[in-house]
Amino acid sequence: MSRSRRADERGMALALAIFALVVVGALVAGAFLAGHLEQRTGRSSLYAEQAADAAEAGAAELLASWDAPTLNVLAPGSVAAFPATPLAGRASYRSTVTRLNEQLFLVQSHGTRVDASGGTLARRTVGLVARLASLGEGPEAALTTGRPVEIAGSEVTISGNDSASVAGSDCAPGRSRPATRAVPPSSVVFAMFGDVEFERLAAHAAIVLPDTTLTSSLRPSLDDRNHCDIADGANWGEPRASSGAALESCRRYFPIVYAKGPRLTIAAGGRGQGILLVAGGLDITSDFDFSGLIVVKGGVRISGAGSRITGALMAANGPDQSRTQIAGDATVQYSSCALRSALGGAAFAEPLGQRSWVQVY
């Protein structure tokens, strides 16, 4: 009997302890929930910012490395999509370009932030309306110089007859221009090309050369996928139609080449097209076949055999009052078609001067 009575003498300690634990647990859980909510809100904001930054980076990168061979030949209404590019911190961007008309493009860049398993945490899209920079129609003469030209030998040809056609183009040559034209070295014709200044053009160069002598021949080349290898600094495009179908993709490649040093020497010849900008002087010492526009701030010396420039050559003879000397059997042949192809093919897009940015929801 007494054993049974002791068993009935249960206290409240356990119940109170459990109750206290529940109360404390609820307090802790509440605090945890509030903190967790705050953390999640903060993280969501961070992910959204990272996705937005990735989208902005994508748009800026696409414009900075404008894929002229692909985009400049895009038909109005067509869309070019570029593959996703990963960034640090599990963010990436993917861009599309829609050609709106001959001048305008809509760039859309989609930024994404993913987690470790690839699940999407945030997405943002921004748009930019961009305009193809107009580089004008080129100079009004085969050879434009800031000082009188020295021509050595009787086999030099400088012609303003606009008779040359361009490989793969249906461009019809136009009216003839003067063979040579002299303007002051400080003339704007050496500094502005359509809407674009020399420096801005140089800033968009696909190939930048230091003070150098090119001892390897310039020639078009293909990459592993048989596309024109634009990473090859010796590839300045393909100006010749006779090279066959394999190099077709290089016929659409018109790089802007910028030689920023005091002198560029092309010693091993070769061929190329596009726009060659030279901050100092230019020496061409062997057969060099170029189609497009060459602009030299200093003087130009062409010697040796077989050099041919189709399009136009400009030498400001500026900084060091250097002369322009043309010798050997060099040819400078004006071609409006070569200029149009080079200036159109090398053109890059820039955001509209006003109201270019678009928030895409």
Add this chain to the structure above:
Amino acid sequence: MNARRGFTLIELMVGLVLVTAVGAVTYALLVQNQRVARSQSEHAGLQDNVRTGTVVVANELREIGYDSIPETAGLAAGASVSPDLLVMERGRLVYKAMRGIGFTCAVPASGQVRLQRTTLLGLRPPEVGDSITAYVEGNPDTGADDAWVHGVVTARGGGICEDGSPAVTLTMTFVGSAAAAAPARMVVGGPVRFFEVMELRYYQSSGKSWLGSRSVSAGGVIEPMLGPLADSTASQRGLTFVYLDRNGVATTIPNEVREIAWTIKGVTDGPVRASGTALAVDSLTLSTSVALRNTLR
């Protein structure tokens, strides 16, 4: 019989004291728990409120810019600058809120513009009453004479683009000195932005302070967007906009504004008491800014 005896008075009193003490402790715990839970809930709401409001305001303001017709456009001599910021005050902002962009898909005719439906981007499609700003081209060989001209959408309907795709047809009236020349200068593929005039302002209602918004274009009434905010007194402000130029210096000239910074001081919906403190309204201050993306030149 001894086993059946009841409690003594002493035992009963001790029991009552113990039960009362335990009850008091339990009640105190429950009340404290309730206060803390409420306080946490209020704080979570406050943080969510202030942060969400900040994101929404930033999204509203980010696309703001201004335009001006260059003299080379030949549209209007000395045309003035058209900024999107219309009223810039410390607690009030009236602005053109971009709602979307479309691209013309047919040559404009008779005051009508067709926008390709599939390339409409933005928050919503254009509506009657929206203001528009349309891109006009001068000489296609140069971008130096391109401009944006302004107008108002007076009617909206369907239509077909030149390529056969569906279109939104907007009947619009151009305004300003470039109105007469604008339609002829619009080009297929040119962008048309549409927007409504919005107002963001600090206001008081039902004894509380709010950041409210309203569509000025639609003649709307102010509605709370974010709050409650702290009252604006000599020592504090619930909402402050600051307009900064390219050097980060405060300016009052609309087309010089490159960045808008604002400080929001949100408060809890009611008084809360953190442990050991008196019952009071708690607050959270958040300062942020947004760069205006269409003011870059």
